[in-house]
Amino acid sequence: MKALKIPEATVMRLSVYSRYLSQIDERGVTTISSAEIADDVGVSPAQVRKDLAYFGEFGTRGVGYNVKDLNYHIIKILGLSTSWPVIIAGAGNLGTALSMYGGFRDRGFKIVAIFDNDEAKIGYKLNGIEVYPMGHLAEVVAQKKVKIGIIAVPAAAAQEVADQLVAAKVKGILNFAPRVINVPDSIELRNVDLSVNLEILTFNLGYKRGR
Amino acid sequence: MKALKIPEATVMRLSVYSRYLSQIDERGVTTISSAEIADDVGVSPAQVRKDLAYFGEFGTRGVGYNVKDLNYHIIKILGLSTSWPVIIAGAGNLGTALSMYGGFRDRGFKIVAIFDNDEAKIGYKLNGIEVYPMGHLAEVVAQKKVKIGIIAVPAAAAQEVADQLVAAKVKGILNFAPRVINVPDSIELRNVDLSVNLEILTFNLGYKRGR
DNA sequence: GACTGTGAAGCCATTCACAGCT
């Protein structure tokens, strides 16, 4: 149970399991089996058990898992036991939507500031979060101990903003701009290209007729 | 070149290659090698060639690939040669952001309608796209020959909206609500959970110190 | 000489199947 290499797919599923456990916890379910989890989130029962086995033993043989307890452990594994301050670069539609997105808040992320170059937007509050000029980025990151930055600017500005985030010493970047950006290896970069997902959909619709 | 099983990872990368090729095409680059593509998008050269090999031979040995030509073929493979009419369920922040997202339009997707239950929003135009009441969903889908629906409603309403999309006979659904939803096997469903991506980031920040 | 296309090898993730608990 040491820090072996954890497949990224496993981490992704843990995140999904956790949200699922929160759901059923709200409904008052106290115990659940790997088979039920698997069924509801769409994976195999062995997969669920293997994923958890990377991190320890959380179940009871013959019984299953305690919902609250398992969720607590997964949240801890994912590093979500403490709240993460996050900033968003770009106060356009996507940046605004992300700043109001409940799914972040529910999971321990707190958007502490938004940055934009548009004079007209600066100083205003979006959903209670102040919009600062891009020039203040490094200052706010340092002051609020921000480790994660979200890029929600147009593709053309993405690399420049990424450079500023790196200079401001964030540790991780979530990039929503549909552009390949470069950062040092020491920075965790994840790209969320929204149209990639639509394109996989169109590919599948056209291609796998016989499944 | 029959319809073998294509790895989803391959399709995802093709989408990325295509966007990358569009980028360098704009800069006037006419020829490119698998090594350069690989380097810039962050995969191995052999990977690039294998991905393309599933669909044919698009390069010239000793030379490389013609940028425009290769991009044309990938776009065709992804099913993007013709424009896809798409609808969005949910006129909240996320729905609005998605309706204005340039990344969709650039790739051949056309948002033709938005649906919401909020009386106040109905009839208005968001970025030139009319907002209809949810009740009109099936009608608009049929009339505009919509094959793809995007779910951008709160988690609590996601399953109900999914059911309506299925009833309206869309073929594919892109779900942005952070909730597990169920649809018949014949429907292509893809989930984009925005916080999953942040959570993989926090996991990596906490876990893989020694990489 | 340079770079693609591809069988073979290697590696990693998922599934199987059963021992181990409760």
Added chain:
DNA sequence: AGCTGTGAATGGCTTCACAGTC
């Protein structure tokens, strides 16, 4: 009896290495 935890087997994706072509 039921369900977890896990070594072994399987399957699939990625990398290697080189033959083929320009």
